[in-house]
Amino acid sequence: MFKTATAAIALALTASTAFAATDITWWHGMGGRNGEVINEISQKFNASQDQCKLTPISKGTYEEALSSGIAAFRSGEQPNILQVFDAGAATIIAAKGATIPAEDLIKGAGEKFNREDFIAGVRNFYADSDGKFIGMPFNSSAPIMYLNTEAFEKAGVEPPKTWEDFEKIAPKLKEAGYLPMTASQLTWMMVENFKSRNNQQFATNNNGYDGIKGTELVANDANQVMMFEKLKEWADQGLYGFYGAGWADNLKPFEEGKAAMWIGSSGSFGGLQKSAKFPFGAVFMPYWGSIEGAGTQSFIGGAALFAMAGKPKAENDCTAKFFTFLTAPETQVYWHENTGYVPVTEAAYELAKSQGYYDEKPVAEVGIQQLMLPGGEWTKGYRMGFYPQIRSVMEREFNRIFSGEVSVKDAFDTIESEGNALLARFAKTAG
């Protein structure tokens, strides 16, 4: 017993003196299988070289990871890498000096970096208005529509491309005994990606990219209101089921085989393969044929990695090295195939394709194809401060719409006025 302990200590000592690897830490907000894959990728990185040693630490949910990161930064204990989710992007990007732009970091470490390597839908979301990468896109997802294949066969209908198609087929699916559709996280699906799929403006100041001051939400416009009036109408006709703001509550009817369609994340694919006991497919999230210029790409969901400021050069170089490792096609494909998130580079997509992954699992390709659709003026992303709270306001109002407490127009008026008040507050934080 004593011998093994001494041996272990001796080994640890020699290990640390022999390599003197630079330690870097990575705080993330992923659990379950995704968290395991993060550990596996970190081990692969550590095994691939011996100058840097990366330790990933799970901080709970996305929100918890961000608030832990903020608290740590304020007390000078920040990690080298912090994962920040889509809705929190504006918060961390607005805090100039909290992060080192990923592009500067990578180039400063003498690594190669080319924006064009990334797939179109991923390039701008975490970049500044000049297109410089501030965050490193990591786990990216797209909202897609999953289909219960049996339901479509039974009803004898084709999957919808547009919402007009949906209106035609939904009654037939209902007749066949199914709830035609459910959708998780309406904020992401029916507002944010309603904007991107239909190429609609989401905020002034170039969707918020051009500045914090004076940015206002564009929410109660005719098209957005129409989308929700339709949803309410469909809900009243039994063509759409609304089960609150919780992700899983809306997914459950689809998993149980009761709903014919579910709008979820491309990243849900891994989980659905286990939980759904029936053959299923997926198509792009529908858009409105009646809106001119619609059918554009969607915003990416998920999260990006930010290099925190205030770290020594040796550690920053290790972070840069890890970012390069992370975007390598092999790493991306490993992540893609194990989690369902889309690969962020064209090379990784080509690699997965050449390996025949999509012949085997066509559903896995839908998300990335949707992100590679042609873009429009308003599809590169949105940048609004206190956005997680704006989402909460929307969630509250959506519950009221579907319980019949407020009209769609009134709800979106509230969303816009409360949202703008939050944006004005955020502008003051920049002081």
Next chain:
Amino acid sequence: MTDTPLSAQGPTAPSFLHRLRDWWSGETANPVKRVQFGHGLTPWLFVLPQLAVVVIFFYWPSAQAVTSSFYIEDPFGFGSTFVGMENYADALGSKEYLSTAWFTAFFCVVVTALALGIGLLLAVKADKVIRGAESYKTLLISVYAIAPPVAGLIGMMFFDMHMGPFTRLFAFFGHELRVGVDYWDTTIALITISVWKQIPYNFIFFLSGLQSVPVSVREAALIDARSGWRRFKDVTLPLLAPTAFFLLIINITYTMFDTFPIIDVIVKDKPANNPMTLVYKVYLDGFKGNDIGGSSAQSVILMVVVAALTVLQFRFLERRVHYG
């Protein structure tokens, strides 16, 4: 009146320095009070650990909260704007904040009343049980061992929209229960779980309170009144008053603060239109929304409300409590 004010100590009141020296060496103005410790510093030394905990974990963060409540601040601490009372005005002027406040008050009254009422009823009944009393008590108390988040999870299984037994029960009576979607349905779930979690605590205290009522008093009461209810009302209840007063404060604190994990489990991180307490809103705005100024102002408001409530309780209620 054994205490005499310092200023009235003889013809010349001692100077401040004098008094400080006396205090340092443990010389109190009134020698009657000098009982156990010879040195003025020793007692302070003993309370120091406790004081340190209170200062570090309560006064210091509270002071920070008060300061931040006057600023609108960038979460990372780069920029901040002094806004005076604007954060308070924003909170108190917001319809949502006020409706959360009303809900908290309503929730507090209902949960406290039900948890105390049912706890007392069960304790009175358990007190009478002779056969199998132990297992009966253990069964009731065991719920207390369940951590609030677990209680929330168990509750949510019962209230699940798709397969919960309570949802089916309500459906049987013709009501479609939609916890998480409908405001009042969620309220029902929230109250049920919170009350269920708190009953055992009240039960334990009421039961021990009942068991400390002297047998002689009970027997005397038996002669005076035949009605069990009157005996309970006139004799047992007044003797239980200290316990009840203590439990009242504990239960109010419980509903205001300790129901947090239950709410968190029920709203699943996305409150939407569901009811929540003020504390949960402080957390949401501060930790999820990263609005430090607004969240601090809300927590200061809450602090003031709780302080006022405590003072009121001690001033008006405790006077009527007989400590025997």
